[in-house]
Amino acid sequence: MSGGSAREVERRILRLLHGCKTLTQLTQIHAHYLRHHLHQSNQILTHFVSLCASLNQTPYAYQIFNQTLNPNIFLFNSVIKASSLSQPFEYSLHFFTLMKRRGIWPNEFTYAPLLKSCSNLDDLKMGQGVHGGIVRLGFERFSSMRIGLVELYASCGRMVEAQKVFDEMPHRAVIVWNLMIGGFCKIGDVDTGFYLFKRMSERSVVSWNLMISCLARSDRDSDAMEVFREMQGSGFEPDEATVVTMLPISARLGEVNFGQWIHSYADSSGLFQDFISVGNSLVDFYCKCGVLEKAFTVFKDMPRKNVVSWNAMISGLAFNGKGELGVDLFEEMISTGVNPNGATFVGVLACCAHAGLVERGWDLFRSMTSQHHVKPKLEHYGSMVDILGRSGRLSEAHELVCSMPMKPNAAIWGALLSACRTYEDMELAERAVKELIDLEPWNSGNYVLLSNIYAERGKWDEVEKVRVLMRGNSINKAPGQSMVG
Secondary structure, eight states: OOHHHHHHHHHHHHHHHHTOOSHHHHHHHHHHHHHTTOTTOHHHHHHHHHHHHHTTOHHHHHHHHHTOSSOOHHHHHHHHHHHHTSSOTHHHHHHHHHHHHTTOOOOHHHHHHHHHHHHHHTOHHHHHHHHHHHHHTTGGGSHHHHHHHHHHHHHTTOHHHHHHHHHTOSSOOHHHHHHHHHHHHHTTOHHHHHHHHHHOSSOOHHHHHHHHHHHHHTTOHHHHHHHHHHHHHTTOOOOHHHHHHHHHHHHHHTOHHHHHHHHHHHHHHTHHHHOHHHHHHHHHHHHHTTOHHHHHHHHHHOSSOOHHHHHHHHHHHHHTTOHHHHHHHHHHHHHTTOOOOHHHHHHHHHHHHHHTOHHHHHHHHHHHHHTSOOOOOHHHHHHHHHHHHHTTOHHHHHHHHHHOSSOOOHHHHHHHHHHHHHTTOHHHHHHHHHHHHHHOTTOHHHHHHHHHHHHHTTOHHHHHHHHHHHHHTTOOOOTTOOTTO
C-alpha cells in the first residue's frame, strides 16, 4: 500500500469514527483498520478510545490501549479521560503513572480528568498531589484546571481551599458557582450556599435544581418552594430533575393542588412519557397525600415501569393502610417478571403488618433468600418483628430478634417494646428497655419507660435504682414526664 493510499484509508476511518453511533459500528470500524494494518496509528486509536468512552465501552478502550506499542501523549490523554468517566476511577491514575514511566510529559489536557477522578473518589491526598503537579508546570492559569480544583475540594468538603481557588478566578462560569453551592450544602452550610446562589448573575436550570434540592434536604421546604416560584418567574422551564425534587416537597407541605399542577405540566411537556422517574415520583406524591385512586391511575398509565415504580405503589398502599391490596400488587409484580429488591420487601412486609397477615409475612420473609436471592437486612427483620408483635406473637418476635445474624438496633427493640406494652408482657418489655438503654444511654425516655414498668409492677427498689443510674449517667428527665407513670 502506498503512502498516499494509507493516509487516505486513515482519513476514511477517522470519518467513520466521527459518524459512529453504536457498538456494532465500532467493532466494524475496528475490523476495518485491523485489515489495513493501522492498529498502531495513535491518531485512530485516540479517536477510537474516546468513542468507546462515549458509548460506555470503557473496557473495550482499555483492551485497545493495552495492545498499543508506542502510545503518545494524545492517546494517553484519551484513555485517562475515558477512565475518569466510569468506575473504577483509579484506572486514570494508573495510566498517568504509566505515562510518566514512559517518559511522556503531561500537558494541560492530562490533568483535568485526573482531578475529576480524584473528585469521584473523594481522594483528597491524591488530588493535592495532582494540584502540586499543576502548579509546578504552570497550568493553574487554565480555566479547566481551576474548575477541576474547585470540584475536587468541594467534593471533599474542603471549602476553604475551594473558596481560595474560586476567589482567584477572573471569570467564573455557572458550573463553578454550582460546584461551590453544592460543596457548602454538602458540609451543611446551606446558608452560605444560598448566599452564593443569590449572588449569581447568571444561572442554569441545574443551578435552580441544585438550590431547591439543597434546601429540601435541610428541611427548608418553604424556602425551596419560594425558589421554585422565582425560577418560574425568571423564565426557566422545569426539567425532569425539578419535577422529581418538587413533588416530595409538595407532599410534605400538603400542597396537593400544586402537585397536581406539576402533574399537568409533566403531561403536557412530555416529561411523564419520557422519564420513568417522573411517574415514580407522581405515584409516591399521590400516595403520601392519600389520593390512592390518582396514584393507581398514574401507575397504570406509565408507559414504562421499573422495580422502583412497583415499590412506590406497594409502599404507598402500606402507608395508607391498604395492606391486602399491596400484597396482591406484589404478586402481580412477580407474575410480570419484575425482580423484587430489598425495598420491595420492606414495602410488602409493611403491607402484611397493616393487614395482620402473619403467615403471609413469614412466607415472604423466607422467600427473600430462598426464591429471590435478597439478603434480609435490619429493616426486614424489623418489619417481621412488627408483624409478629402486632398480632401478639411476642415469643416468636423475641426468638427472631435473638436469632438475627446482625446486632438488633434500637428500632427493632423499640418495635418489640411497643408490642409488649400493648399485650402487657412486662417481663419482656423490661428486657427490651434494658437493651434500648445499652444502645441509647443518652435517651432519657428509655429510663422513664423502664421506671414506669417497675412502678406498674410495684418494684419501688428498682425504680430508685433507675433514678440512681440516671444521675450516674448525667441523664435528665424530659419535661412533663413522671418517673412513676
